[in-house]
Amino acid sequence: MASAKAPSLTVESIVAAAEGKSIPLPTLYSINLSRGGQPLSPKSSIKADETLQWELEQLHKKRTALPPTTYMRIIKDTFSKPAMGDINPMQALKALDYLRDLEDRRISMREKSLTAVQQAIDTFQLQPQDVRTLPYVQEWIGQVRKAEDRCSKMYASLFLDLRRWIIFKEINAEAFNKQSSLAMVNTLFSNILTASPPSRVPLEMMEWNRDSWTRMIAFIAGSKASRKQSESSDYPRIIAVLEQYLDLANQMIEYCAKIDSVEQAERDIKNELDNREADLQKKAQEEKIRAEKIEKIYGEEEARKYYNSEMERYTTYGEATRQGRKVDSGVSFASNTSSALKRPSTSDSSNSTAASTTASTLDKAAYGHSHTSSQDSGRGPSLFRVDTEMSKSDKMSFMRKMKSFGDLSHLKNRNGSVVSFAASRQNSDVEFFDVDAMKQQREAWEAKQATTKPGILDDHSIFTDVASIRGNDDHNTKHKIFSSLRRKKAH
Incomplete structure (x- = not known):
């Protein structure tokens, strides 16, 4: 924790004072502004006035855990303005902090509920095929997958778009100030990251934005060019995405709260x-x-x-x-x-990303193991997608059944009557099935079976041999197998 008597501080000491927490953006802006907008480095020295000293002394204190609805109200009140010019930059920085806190809350609730589901699955010692038989669990995991994908994409988009508009507002202020504009750029796209950006926003994107805005500010300050630009119609789209994100994030938090232990x-x-x-x-x-x-x-x-x-x-x-x-x-x-059911194969191998970790956790809850297991080495996770494949034998059985239904489709035109069915068999090579004849043959077989020495052909062997007929399309082959059974019994 910084001392009020200290004449100067370093960035390293400020980060240490935060005790692992992200430095609030207004405080980071004050630090950047005190250096004249110059980029920070870990060894940068900062002269802190009384206000900044007080802010730094509060860094070690925990933030109040506000309910999600409070976060949403503050964020909407800040950004949902008719025009970007109505937004106060410092208030916007606070709103961005609340937006990050809401995203952290959503991720925390998701991890808590996923951990609870996984531990419950382990308690019952369920296998992957067992988990697939639980509709409630499957529906819950499916909803979390969809919401996770959409929320992470929208937050990454808002992370960049809202920062871009805040810098745009700072540059187009009534009294242009190069130092305050650079301080805003180095705050929103800081090279001293006390909190990692979203998994979908790479560090290269942060660096590119910081360098681009820095060059633009230098050009405006040097050329005295006109800074007034018409506000783009893109801002209403950003606000629409923001409202969608807030609603979906709140729904996901409530949904995950259903399984909170x-x-x-x-x-x-x-x-x-x-x-x-x-x-x-x-x-x-x-x-x-x-x-x-x-x-x-x-x-x-x-x-x-x-x-x-x-x-x-x-x-x-x-x-x-x-x-x-x-x-x-x-x-x-x-x-x-x-x-x-088999696991789908994908070509994405970026297993180190946070999205991959989330997918791995979801898959483990859904299937009992992760896509990134040793058995799937070299294959990335199939994110938010569940595919199924039949084994070869199951495919053949399924196709035979579909073929059988297809062969009966011609009866539709004849209303499936007995007469039309008999007529349709006239040109068939397959013998017509006679129920009475079948009964007579069975009675003859039972009479012969009664005189046979018991124990030569038990029920199990009959069942085993007849099972080989299952799914056989060739009626001649079926006849041969039954003949084989009769010969076996005779011997």
Whole structure:
């Protein structure tokens, strides 16, 4: 902390007095103005008057944590003026500090809620495919992704545009002052950064703006050129972006406040898991009823095949349940197949940016691990995007099912009547399916099965072999497999 008796200070001592906090822009402007607008360096010496000494002594004190609505009101009252000329430069500097504080609050709330969600996911030991089955968590993460992308872009735009307009106002003041104009440039685009600029604003952009405005001020002071310029229509656009940002940032803060603790996140996830379990039980009962009807016509093997295929499809595409889960029907829904959802690949490898860190955190909450893991080395994060890919076998199964539906599309023109369906089969190479004949064949098979020595062909081996028929388009191949089963039983 600076002493009031000290005749001069260095920038290093001022930064140390701030104790890691950003120096308020009005104070930084006073420091720059005391040096005649000259750029600062860590070793720069500053002669501080009583006012500046008092401001520096307050740097170590914590700022009052104001509610977001207060930040928004002050910012709107400052910048939402009919014309840029109505804005007080010093008040604008304070408003920029409040705007930065609001952005810091938004980021802090986002990190707090994300950490709570991640810890809750770890508590329940959920795998990536498990997290995808929780609609509430997925919706929450999706909303945070969208809001994060938009907020960060708008804040980066406002960070530059508002600074540009404040300098424009200072240069076009009634009494042009080179020193105060340079002090404003070195304040808003300072080379002594006590607070890092937004992740989307590189340091090179800060340097370019500082150098460009410095050259412009030197040109105006040297040429005595006319400084009066008509105000651009761009300022209303900037204010429109500012209002959108304030509304979205406030919404995001309120949205993240819904999950403000690990306990709250655990309660929400537990409710999701309970709802998921209830849905799975309901689905199992529905498919069990359908399987019983199929068993009466086609037998136990076909019914079992249908039941397992439907439950596997239900638990694989979009609504996968936890491995080894069981419901009251007594059927295990554990699957040995890997998830059909794969991570998207991107070409961006800038993993060191804050945006990448945010994306990594979001991905870890959504999928249980980050895009930037060792398995994804050389691949950047897929920011705010979720893509899915089917495995090769799943694609083939899906295409066969679509093909089957496509083959039935010609029945639309005939209203799908029995007569038209029979007529459509006249030119088909596939044998017409006769239910009565199928029943007779089954009765004959059961009679023969009753005389067969038990234990040679159990239910498990039948199920295993018949499962290989699944998804086969060639009815001749299907006939061959059943013939193979009969030969196996005979031996």
